[in-house]
Amino acid sequence: xRLDNMLLAEGVAGPEKGxxxxxxxxxxxxxxxxxxxxxxxxxxxxAKLSQIRQIYHTELEKYEQACNEFTTxxxxxxxxxxxxxxxxxxxxxxxxxxxxxxxxSIQMQLKQSTCEAVMILRSRFLDARxxxxxxxxxxxxxxxxxxxxxxxxxxxxEEAKEExxxxxxxxxxxxxxxxxxxxxxxxxxxxxKQTERGAMAPQNKMQFLSPQNLGxxxxxNMSNSGDLFMSVQSLNGDSYQGAQVxxxxxxxxxxxx
DNA sequence: AGTAATGATTTGAG
DNA sequence: CTCAAATCATTACT
Numbered sequence: 001x002r003l004d005n006m007l008l009a010e011g012v013a014g015p016e017k018g019x020x021x022x023x024x025x026x027x028x029x030x031x032x033x034x035x036x037x038x039x040x041x042x043x044x045x046x047a048k049l050s051q052i053r054q055i056y057h058t059e060l061e062k063y064e065q066a067c068n069e070f071t072t073x074x075x076x077x078x079x080x081x082x083x084x085x086x087x088x089x090x091x092x093x094x095x096x097x098x099x100x101x102x103x104x105s106i107q108m109q110l111k112q113s114t115c116e117a118v119m120i121l122r123s124r125f126l127d128a129r130x131x132x133x134x135x136x137x138x139x140x141x142x143x144x145x146x147x148x149x150x151x152x153x154x155x156x157x158e159e160a161k162e163e164x165x166x167x168x169x170x171x172x173x174x175x176x177x178x179x180x181x182x183x184x185x186x187x188x189x190x191x192x193k194q195t196e197r198g199a200m201a202p203q204n205k206m207q208f209l210s211p212q213n214l215g216x217x218x219x220x221n222m223s224n225s226g227d228l229f230m231s232v233q234s235l236n237g238d239s240y241q242g243a244q245v246x247x248x249x250x251x252x253x254x255x256x257x
Numbered sequence: 258a259g260t261a262a263t264g265a266t267t268t269g270a271g
Numbered sequence: 272c273t274c275a276a277a278t279c280a281t282t283a284c285t
Contacts, residue, residue: 129280132264140263155274176273177265184275185263 003111012053012114045125052121056114060107067103071096135178139168143175147182154183 007013078092124130135143146164147154156164161175168175 127266127280129265132281134263134282174264178263180274180276181264184277187275 003108003115006115007056007111007118012049012056012118045121048121048125049118052114052117056110059110063103063107063110067099070103071099074099135168135170135174139170142167143178143182147179147186154179 004013074095075092078087078095081087134140143164146156146160150156156175156179158172161172165172165175170178
């Protein structure tokens with residue numbers, strides 16, 4: 001149920017439609033609740049999302065069809081058997097129930113995988129750190145001016161933040177971020193200036209080097225754009241598993257004969 | 258290529 | 272909630 005709601009919210013499981021426009025609109029509605037200013041950045045995202053959506057629906061339909069086919073197949077088998085031995089309606093009902101449960105658990109896997117794919121997509125495209133742009137010269141000038149003229153107490157009030165945000169053409173939270181970064185980095189600079197006495201320089205360099213080497217090199221080979229395909233393939237893998245489960249049920253039923 | 262700068266996020270304290 | 276601190280991810284510079 002939760003997965004259903006989430007897929008619905010992401011615009012994946014919404015109303016059925018083949019063309020890209022509905023998916024795009026759904027994606028815009030899903031992601032654009034707070035801010036929808038950069039349309040070029042989102043077009044890629046929307047394309048990928050509608051791709052996921054399409055695969056999801058194809059797979060879902062396939063499962064549905066397979067489920068129906070298999071159900072009728074089993075029903076036929078049971079009908080055939082009813083000629084040689086008595087079969088109660090209760091038993092038939094039970095079989096159908098088992099089949100439906102099996103297939104719905106397979107659908108669950110599909111939904112889970114789709115959710116994961118969407119989450120990865122979101123984190124790839126909607127994480128603001130990935131599309132950072134430096135503020136323009138004038139904005140940083142204004143911010144610096146305020147910072148250095150209030151150096152004794154560089155904590156702008158809410159109103160001052162709004163004022164600065166308006167002047168610089170950025171949001172209030174961006175102003176807050178800037179001051180947070182500025183305060184800590186200013187303090188750090190002062191500290192390192194005072195410690196800089198001859199032999200300490202190499203240590204400083206080492207300190208700055210090590211965290212970067214640790215952090216940046218390996219992290220995103222795992223989850224870049226190719227990963228969408230990975231997820232998609234894992235969906236297909238699930239469908240294989242589904243077929244196998246189906247085959248299992250089939251073979252179990254086959255022992256009836 | 259390697260490094261510094263820099264905006265954004267996460268974490269933890271108050 | 273705000274803030275400091277650490278960290279991440281991108282951009283700018285050499």
